[in-house]
Amino acid sequence: MTAVPDPSATPSSAPASASGGAAAATHATPMVELVDIRVSFGGVHAVDGVSLDLYPGEVMGLVGGNGAGKSTLMRVLSGAQSPDAGEIRINGRRVSIHNPRDARTHGIETIYQTLALADNLDAPANVFLGREKVSGFGTLDDAAMESATRELMERLNPRFKNFKTAVASLSGGQRQSVAIARAIEFNATILIMDEPTAALGPAETAQVRELIRQLKADGIGIFLISHDIHDVFDLSDRISVMHHGEIVGTVKRTDVTTDQVLAMIILGKPPDEVTSEELASLH
Amino acid sequence: MQPRQRRSVGGFSRVIDVDTRLIGLIFGLAVIWIGFNIASDGTFLSARNLWNLSVQSASIAIMATGMVLIIVSRNIDLSVGALLGFTGYTMAMAQTQWIPQGLGLGLDHPLTWVITLAFGLVLGAILGGIQGFVIAYGGVPSFIVTLGGLLVWRGLIFQYAQGQTIAPLDPTFRLLGGGPQGSLGEFGSWALGALACVAIVIGLLYNRRRRASYGFPVRPIWALVLLGAVAITVVLGGVWVANSYPWPGALAAQFAERNNIPIPPGGLVIPTGIAYPVLIMIAVTIVMTHLAERRRFGRNVYAIGGNPVAAVLSGINTRRTVMLTFAVMGILAAVSGAVQTARLNAAVTGLGVQNELDVISAAVIGGTSFSGGIGTIPGAILGAVVMQSLRSGMVLMRVDSPMQDIVVGIVLVAAVGLDALLRRRTT
Numbered sequence: 107m108t109a110v111p112d113p114s115a116t117p118s119s120a121p122a123s124a125s126g127g128a129a130a131a132t133h134a135t136p137m138v139e140l141v142d143i144r145v146s147f148g149g150v151h152a153v154d155g156v157s158l159d160l161y162p163g164e165v166m167g168l169v170g171g172n173g174a175g176k177s178t179l180m181r182v183l184s185g186a187q188s189p190d191a192g193e194i195r196i197n198g199r200r201v202s203i204h205n206p207r208d209a210r211t212h213g214i215e216t217i218y219q220t221l222a223l224a225d226n227l228d229a230p231a232n233v234f235l236g237r238e239k240v241s242g243f244g245t246l247d248d249a250a251m252e253s254a255t256r257e258l259m260e261r262l263n264p265r266f267k268n269f270k271t272a273v274a275s276l277s278g279g280q281r282q283s284v285a286i287a288r289a290i291e292f293n294a295t296i297l298i299m300d301e302p303t304a305a306l307g308p309a310e311t312a313q314v315r316e317l318i319r320q321l322k323a324d325g326i327g328i329f330l331i332s333h334d335i336h337d338v339f340d341l342s343d344r345i346s347v348m349h350h351g352e353i354v355g356t357v358k359r360t361d362v363t364t365d366q367v368l369a370m371i372i373l374g375k376p377p378d379e380v381t382s383e384e385l386a387s388l389h
Numbered sequence: 390m391q392p393r394q395r396r397s398v399g400g401f402s403r404v405i406d407v408d409t410r411l412i413g414l415i416f417g418l419a420v421i422w423i424g425f426n427i428a429s430d431g432t433f434l435s436a437r438n439l440w441n442l443s444v445q446s447a448s449i450a451i452m453a454t455g456m457v458l459i460i461v462s463r464n465i466d467l468s469v470g471a472l473l474g475f476t477g478y479t480m481a482m483a484q485t486q487w488i489p490q491g492l493g494l495g496l497d498h499p500l501t502w503v504i505t506l507a508f509g510l511v512l513g514a515i516l517g518g519i520q521g522f523v524i525a526y527g528g529v530p531s532f533i534v535t536l537g538g539l540l541v542w543r544g545l546i547f548q549y550a551q552g553q554t555i556a557p558l559d560p561t562f563r564l565l566g567g568g569p570q571g572s573l574g575e576f577g578s579w580a581l582g583a584l585a586c587v588a589i590v591i592g593l594l595y596n597r598r599r600r601a602s603y604g605f606p607v608r609p610i611w612a613l614v615l616l617g618a619v620a621i622t623v624v625l626g627g628v629w630v631a632n633s634y635p636w637p638g639a640l641a642a643q644f645a646e647r648n649n650i651p652i653p654p655g656g657l658v659i660p661t662g663i664a665y666p667v668l669i670m671i672a673v674t675i676v677m678t679h680l681a682e683r684r685r686f687g688r689n690v691y692a693i694g695g696n697p698v699a700a701v702l703s704g705i706n707t708r709r710t711v712m713l714t715f716a717v718m719g720i721l722a723a724v725s726g727a728v729q730t731a732r733l734n735a736a737v738t739g740l741g742v743q744n745e746l747d748v749i750s751a752a753v754i755g756g757t758s759f760s761g762g763i764g765t766i767p768g769a770i771l772g773a774v775v776m777q778s779l780r781s782g783m784v785l786m787r788v789d790s791p792m793q794d795i796v797v798g799i800v801l802v803a804a805v806g807l808d809a810l811l812r813r814r815t816t
Binding site: 186205206207210216218222223224225226227231235236237238240244245246249250252253256269 | 703
């Protein structure tokens with residue numbers, strides 16, 4: 107698959123999306139541009155004038171301490187949080203996202219830290235939650251949904267076999283597969299992954315990393331929020347560090363060391379402002 | 390020993406693809422029935438008692454199907470008994486006063502019962518919907534809203550009934566309550582039973598064919614045949630029992646006299662057949678099961694119960710869905726209101742008092758979980774039958790009313806406790 111944005115993600119009447127889609131990967135119009143986004147909760151600036159972009163087939167690592175504003179920023183993009191100010195552009199075109207449904211029409215899918223799955227339902231029901239396939243007379247087409255889910259899992263996680271049991275009884279990795287399958291089924295071109303490996307064991311973490319590489323190869327743009335600096339270094343093309351609601355800096359992964367990124371996270375300064383004494387004091 | 394046995398039951402239920410809990414419930418019901426039958430020297434399982442049991446269970450079972458959806462979405466409805474009373478009373482007013490006087494139709498006009506019933510169902514939907522609106526959009530807990538509803542609807546009955554009983558009711562409307570005339574009769578019952586058997590066979594085969602066409606695993610043939618055979622036996626057995634209960638002798642004699650039928654020696658035997666309230670219950674069960682399992686609405690209700698946050702994030706209109714569950718509950722309370730007033734041939738101020746407790750108990754005994762997301766319509770029907778069987782059996786055994794309440798209360802807690810224990814073991 108090439109890095110062409112899904113045509114269904116933006117209305118075809120928009121000229122910007124047509125020009126953006128034809129261009130090559132990293133030099134194209136960004137898939138996502140967040141411009142000067144601000145969110146405050148009762149005087150606390152959770153996100154304070156943040157600008158960020160994402161290109162097709164790119165993994166953008168988003169790191170920072172607790173309360174740095176990473177999750178709030180991503181909630182803005184996924185429609186779960188309305189920004190107080192700022193602009194969102196998808197493929198160069200300004201859009202307004204007020205709820206998860208709006209985000210979805212622009213091809214944005216979120217895989218939440220808490221795994222937004224209905225534990226009592228089976229995998230196909232979760233994959234199609236809120237967008238169930240129906241046959242004539244509006245009856246749920248469970249067979250078609252199970253079939254589509256089986257096909258997806260064949261690609262994502264061939265060992266997955268529990269299509270008829272409630273996802274509550276599945277392992278963390280399997281549940282993560284269901285969550286990702288859910289995003290993929292609806293032609294997500296922009297994926298937000300909030301701590302995708304937080305609840306997983308080593309083998310399952312490796313599985314999810316492999317999955318992310320595959321999605322990237324398919325031209326999907328990914329925002330990866332993680333506490334795990336190794337995850338971020340392993341998978342990201344660029345890394346953005348947030349501190350107290352602001353972007354400390356956005357760097358290419360190949361340009362920095364893990365120590366430099368850690369310093370950005372902890373000290374809240376860009377790498378060139380960090381003195382060698384400060385860097386040493388971290389160890 | 391114990392866990393191994395449990396696992397083999399679980400394995401069996403997985404192969405035949407039927408809920409373990411439902412099998413347990415059927416087993417429990419069998420124990421109750423056989424126990425009471427032995428204790429009552431065969432009276433409990435007589436056609437007469439079973440026919441009465443089916444009619445007595447119907448009104449609670451109808452409402453229990455709606456209560457399942459309410460509880461599954463992590464809510465509760467305490468107002469169903471009062472709502473039943475209010476809609477029942479209003480329907481009695483409609484057919485005895487408003488329609489005859491307002492529309493000029495007589496008490497036995499063929500349209501009277503239809504207009505009355507439609508009016509009652511719409512009223513139930515509106516009142517239930519109002520409660521649902523306050524819960525879903527107003528953010529007031531359902532326990533509080535429906536507790537308030539209980540007081541308001543019951544208070545309204547007393548307010549405008551002034552303690553009066555409204556009777557008699559429209560003769561056609563009265564048939565909704567059952568009784569010898571309010572039943573399907575011998576031929577109709579067998580015809581319906583045959584139709585149901587055909588539907589069961591077609592349904593099982595269609596489902597299997599569809600799964601096979603996608604290459605999914607299907608039940609083994611023996612399980613399919615077993616399931617079909619059990620279902621058909623239950624249907625035909627039910628019809629046979631209903632037809633084994635004859636009209637009371639005096640009524641049959643009256644009927645013979647009116648239609649100039651010679652009375653044979655030993656009296657005229659007219660099989661009663663399936664009572665209309667039971668038919669209504671079956672229809673409600675089919676519609677509600679379809680709604681719960683085959684429609685987006687039902688899927689959304691279960692998703693809300695399983696994970697309310699996930700439901701919102703996946704774009705489900707959770708507020709509208711919750712409001713609609715209460716509107717559906719209101720309609721079902723009105724249906725039961727019609728059945729109960731018709732059966733009494735009167736509307737009394739105490740109609741439906743404490744029914745909410747029976748309805749909630751039926752749903753919970755039937756496997757509906759208060760933690761949300763879990764519960765089935767057929768389970769709730771069986772739960773209602775279990776409750777009514779206990780009461781009916783104890784009446785046969787001449788257990789007095791306070792003792793009945795004590796037993797039902799203990800069974801309710803024990804059933805839920807056992808269920809929780811088994812679930813903790815499986816996870």
